[in-house]
Amino acid sequence: MLEAKNLYSYYGKSPVLQDISFLLEKGQLLTVLGRNGVGKTTLMRSFMGLTDRLDGSLTIEGTEIARMRTPDRAMLGIGYIPQGRHIIPRLTVRENIIMGTYARRDGKRGMPDLVFELFPILRDFLDRRGGDLSGGQQQQLAIARALAMDPKILILDEPTEGIQPNIVKQIHDIIVRLNRELGLTVILVEQNVPFAREVSDRFLVIDKGRVVIAGAGADLTDDIAERYLTF
Template identity: 40%
Template structure:
């Protein structure tokens, strides 16, 4: 399986202090890759760098074989890269429907169908389509943030800590939707999570970050079964 998203030698620092060092990462088309590690390992910085929100010091990022050097945040989205940051960010004053349509502004006539697909995936959003964002529960806001990214019809979805602060039932629903989308539509997902068990349960492959470096990269089921890695880097 070819890599749709390729990262080579990625090094990133803040104020001269390195946060990521020589990170190599492949995300094959149609797969879910779980990026796991302790808090502060560099997971969020990696996703933000892939989205051009943080500049890289050296290294390269390629999407579908094309180098993304110098490509803006907006153009990366147009090329198929969507990023759902940590924190369930939605526009609180806008309704659910308005938030979703906002995610597909540049798609034109295709936007209506994409919004309808999100309502099929997340039935709670369909029931609350006319409610403003500030009236939603935490789980509903996470569904809305994810749905807004999906309306853009991405080929690669970068998802940062979607389970943070959510009930296990909601986490299971979100993880199930990701697995279903990867299997049915070929969506490619890079999932950064501290919920290691949940992430590895739906992922095809796992990458462990430790202090800004890749310390392991293996099939997800192998990582979950490795007692040494689990105790040293994953906390379970």
């Protein structure tokens, strides 16, 4: 589904990521872990073509995308929920969701029923500005906007950061459902090690811009967490 080979990603002339390689198969969930500032967000941005330069190979279903423009990657079915959500605060909930449909391959502009099945509260707030929602509701809106594009791969960069605990569990449950019940391929940056261990098919630990450990989710031990995730 998604394969990286010897990937280097740059801001300016400096490589932030170096020699990243992995294979993610269709329907799998990959968790990316590491301390703050080691390159996790840069990796997510690299998938979308949002860094200054990308060397190496990055393919989705066999199509090389390393030098594709960001809109073209989205049209291939990559849905991205960045850290901090980045909803458009002056647009309504309805308008934010409709924005996601412009990356659909079938041209449909309606709001999918799945969005309201997963996030029923958004139906009540359709005409409310996105900036007036709580942090947890904005995160739900950001996920809904990505789902509106009917993605093949969903990328979530720390989707529960700074969110109240009851919404954290809801978002975790929805991620699991999207992956296990609906078969959506998921890449997740996550600091909750027990959750990552439970739900991941594969995991990567990044340190200083390189993959230092990778394996099956069940192999994400407390020793690994102590060595590479604690401060």
